[in-house]
Amino acid sequence: MEIKPLSDYPREAVDRLLNVIHLFRDIRAASAWQYDVVLKRSRLVSLAPGERLLAAGDVDQWVYFLLRGELNVHIDSGDGAAGQDARPLAVIRPGEVFGDLSMLLAEPRSANVSAAPTSRDTEVLGVDCTLFGDLADFSLLHVSTKLIFYRNMVHSLRWKLEVYRSKYPDHELANSHRRLKLYTGPKNSREELMALAEQARALAQILLDWNAEFGSGELVDEGADMSDFLESMLS
Template identity: 75%
Template sequence: MEIKPLIDYPRDAVDRLLNTIHLFRDIRASSEWQYTVLLKRSRLVSLQPGEQLLRAGEVDQWLYFLLRGELQVHVDTAGEMTEMAAERLLAVIRPGELFGDLSMLLSEPRSANVLASRHSRDTQVLGLDCTLFSDLDDLSLLQLPAKLIFYRNMVHSLRWKLEVYRSKYPGHQLADSHRKIKLYTGPKRCREELLALSEQARGLARILLDWNAEFGSGELVDGESDMQDFLESMLS
């Protein structure tokens, strides 16, 4: 595994790379200096085939975006990666998808192992240190508009993941649970919206954990290629 701070790369190359990620693109459009703050808290991770990125039981505040290659999410009931556990595939992560959000939002240990697919020769992941966003009242580094953008992105991403589960298992008791968490309709661009979005994101994250626990014994929830189109429609 090779880890390199994003700020060490040429700025023009970084800008082109991050223009494909809604969170970075939206914050840059809002404020160039806030965008620079994110760059200083981000890193690029390169993985070899089969190499592990995240381990079940770890606790941190990092959020990840897959840029290139393919990742596999494995449930590890034995507490360590074994040949049997490696066959318990929960999800496939493809370019354009974000992950690590549940642990970050709920401040709980990671519930699964994430590894580069063995047939993926060039896997690159962008990591963002989300301690920047955890304290809603601390606006010393990131101001309110940037934090609003972050939590809007989290809510939309979680709803998409839950809709994938719902489409696969429409008769399941959890199928409509996330739809009971209503969209925020109050005043925009204010602290009230930030608090509501944060609460909404955590509620959706808990429901997604329930889904993952239900199907963590080997059911495959495949990432959909149209995630970016979904987020475009939700964020427009």
């Protein structure tokens, strides 16, 4: 595994790369200074075929975006083996966000995530989300920036839950996320931030319940394939 801070790459190339990720694009449009703060807490990770990125039981606050390649999700077999030869519980493809459930629920990771054995040059962007976790600390990030983060998280989670709902409309979980109360108070406020964070955690728990039943294998790709971007943008 090779881990590099974004500062190791030309800034113009980094900007072009991250412009395809809604979270970074939205923060950059709102504030160049806040964008720089988030960049300093982000890194690119390169994985060899079959190499593990995350392990079940890990506790951290990193959220990841797959830029290139393919990742497999496995559950430990009980003897500590990752079960790399078994069929993966789920497959993560370019454009997808992962690691967000553990971060939002402050729980240990529930599965191993590794580069697929046939995936060459797997590239992952990691963001240290301790920046966003303390809702009362605005020493580094403004309320507006944290609002962008939680709006993106809520949108992503609702999208994934709608995919499950469309596939299993009669399931008891199908309408769970639609029953959550939406925020109707003052916009762009600390009250909205607290409400969005609470909503994101509730949505994450519902998605975790779906995943427990279906292994998260029913989710479709969330974004376009980014595999052509990395080589050209980071050179």
